[in-house]
Structures are given as C-alpha cells and as structure tokens.
Amino acid sequence: MNVLSFFDPSAADVEAPDLDDVRSVTEDMWMALLGEGEALVTRPVPAGSPFDAAGAWSAAVTVTGGWQGVVTLELDEAIAREVTARMLAIPSVHDVHDGDVADAVGELVNMVGGSIKSLMPGPSTLSLPSVAAGRAAFASDVREVCRVDVAWHDGPVRVCVHVPGA
Amino acid sequence: MIIDDSRAMRSILRRILAGLDFETSEAIHGQDALDQLRSGPVPDLCLVDWNMPVMDGYTFITTVRANPEWRDVTLMMVTTESEQRQIVRALAAGAHEYVIKPFTPDAIVEKLEILGLLTAGSTATYGALT
Numbered sequence: 001m002n003v004l005s006f007f008d009p010s011a012a013d014v015e016a017p018d019l020d021d022v023r024s025v026t027e028d029m030w031m032a033l034l035g036e037g038e039a040l041v042t043r044p045v046p047a048g049s050p051f052d053a054a055g056a057w058s059a060a061v062t063v064t065g066g067w068q069g070v071v072t073l074e075l076d077e078a079i080a081r082e083v084t085a086r087m088l089a090i091p092s093v094h095d096v097h098d099g100d101v102a103d104a105v106g107e108l109v110n111m112v113g114g115s116i117k118s119l120m121p122g123p124s125t126l127s128l129p130s131v132a133a134g135r136a137a138f139a140s141d142v143r144e145v146c147r148v149d150v151a152w153h154d155g156p157v158r159v160c161v162h163v164p165g166a
Numbered sequence: 167m168i169i170d171d172s173r174a175m176r177s178i179l180r181r182i183l184a185g186l187d188f189e190t191s192e193a194i195h196g197q198d199a200l201d202q203l204r205s206g207p208v209p210d211l212c213l214v215d216w217n218m219p220v221m222d223g224y225t226f227i228t229t230v231r232a233n234p235e236w237r238d239v240t241l242m243m244v245t246t247e248s249e250q251r252q253i254v255r256a257l258a259a260g261a262h263e264y265v266i267k268p269f270t271p272d273a274i275v276e277k278l279e280i281l282g283l284l285t286a287g288s289t290a291t292y293g294a295l296t
Binding site: 028029032033084087088089100103104106107110111113114115117118122123124126127128 | 171172173174175177178181217218219245246247248249251252266267268269270
C-alpha cells in the first residue's frame with residue numbers, strides 16, 4: 001500500500017505534530033467510541049521497533065495542502081476485530097468478517113487523521129482511508145516524525161505520522 | 167437519514183437515533199442520498215459525513231439547498247473535518263449544525279435539542295458500545 005505517491009514535491013512544509021497532541025487525539029477517539037472505562041494505556045516501545053503484533057491491520061489517510069503528511073494506524077488483529085464488533089454492534093467477534101474490519105479500521109484512521117489535520121497548518125484535504133490486512137508499506141521518500149504506541153486489552157495499537165523527505 | 171460511507175459510523179449513529187425513537191434510513195454517499203430523496207419519502211433530518219466517494223457531503227448539502235422542495239430538511243454535518251474554515255463553509259452552504267467526529271452520544275443529543283428535534287433532558291447511548 002503506497003499512499004504517498006501523489007504528494008506535491010514543491011510543497012516542502014514538513015512541520016510535525018506534537019507527540020502529546022497525537023497521543024491525546026488517539027486516546028480521545030478511543031474513549032469517545034468505547035467509553036471512559038476502555039482507555040488506552042501507554043506501551044513503552046524502543047524507537048525503531050517494528051509493530052510487533054503477530055497479526056495486524058493497517059490503515060492510512062493522506063493529508064495534502066497547507067500541510068502534507070500521512071497518518072497511519074496499526075492494530076493487533078484481535079483488537080481490530082473486538083473494536084469492529086463494538087462499532088458495528090456484532091455480538092460475537094467470531095461473526096466479524098474482514099470487510100467489517102476494513103470498514104471500521106478505515107473509520108478509525110479517518111477520525112485520527114482528521115483530528116491531526118486540524119492541528120496542522122491548512123487549508124488541507126483529507127483522503128479517503130486505505131486499509132490493509134497486515135502491515136502497511138510506505139514509500140522510501142518519507143520519514144516518520146511522530147509515533148504513539150499504546151495498548152488496549154494487552155493488544156498493541158500504533159499511530160504514526162509521516163511527512164515527505166527521506 | 168444517515169449519510170456516511172462507513173458502515174461502522176452508520177451503525178453507531180443508527181443506534182443513537184433509535185434510542186431516541188427516531189426512524190432511520192441510510193445512504194452510503196451523497197448521490198445515494200439524493201436518489202433516495204427524489205424517490206421519497208423526504209426525511210426530516212440528514213446527518214451528513216463530509217468525505218465520501220461519488221458525492222461528498224458538502225456537494226450534497228449545496229444540492230439539497232438549491233432545491234426548494236427540500237427546504238424543510240434539517241442538515242447536520244457529522245464529520246472529522248474540524249478546520250474552522252470547513253465549518254464555516256458547511257454552515258454557509260446550508261448546514262444547520264456541525265458535529266465533529268469522534269463524538270459522544272450526548273453531543274448528538276445536544277445538537278438535536280438545539281435544532282428543536284428533541285426536548286431537553288433526553289439521553290442516548292451507543293447501545294452495545296457502552
């Protein structure tokens with residue numbers, strides 16, 4: 001999933017969002033959807049560590065315009081299915097299909113990406129989400145500038161912000 | 167009518183509105199919603215996402231507002247677009263209210279009360295979500 005190929009190379013604004021803001025946006029989204037008692041917890045992960053879930057879902061939205069960047073979300077497979085079941089009111093995670101997960105995870109990254117876009121210089125446009133079963137692949141001419149590693153029900157969740165510039 | 171390309175978001179909004187005794191219909195993008203308005207019945211309220219394929223929510227709102235037959239339809243944006251500029255654009259185009267995702271059920275209730283579609287003191291839940 002290469003989501004960065006349509007960046008305008010002439011726009012070189014690579015300002016990064018504040019890490020605490022991205023963490024706050026992620027936690028706020030989670031609690032708004034799942035309730036106050038379902039908070040994410042901080043997960044200490046050394047810099048550069050790959051997302052370590054055995055199975056994962058990934059999603060991305062691209063922001064273009066006054067600020068350019070890609071916001072990605074990675075979820076442990078079990079977490080993705082549990083959140084999907086709750087969002088779609090499906091009684092059992094065993095009845096959650098891949099299409100359901102793709103829809104729900106896409107909406108999650110849409111909400112996180114939209115919130116981060118509002119923190120950055122504008123006006124900007126938010127893309128429709130791209131979702132993949134598995135880890136996302138990114139172009140080599142972008143760099144990660146912000147990463148939030150958290151956990152929910154012991155499963156890892158990661159939000160990253162990437163900007164143009166290797 | 168709930169207009170959102172995300173089935174998960176339509177499900178969440180449907181449960182909130184059902185808990186408030188609203189009857190709901192759903193559309194997967196603005197063009198789908200317009201087709202349903204043309205075939206009737208015309209809903210009292212549309213909850214409209216902004217970023218959707220085929221026809222986005224802003225285009226939907228401007229199209230509805232250009233048709234006098236639909237002047238009684240209340241339009242509420244429910245979207246991740248939280249830039250002040252976008253909010254102003256939507257309201258100028260004819261949206262009556264604006265809710266930013268993610269939202270709580272109480273935020274929807276509050277807006278519906280402001281719009282006069284609910285009496286004060288109503289409560290809502292996500293149903294299975296909470």
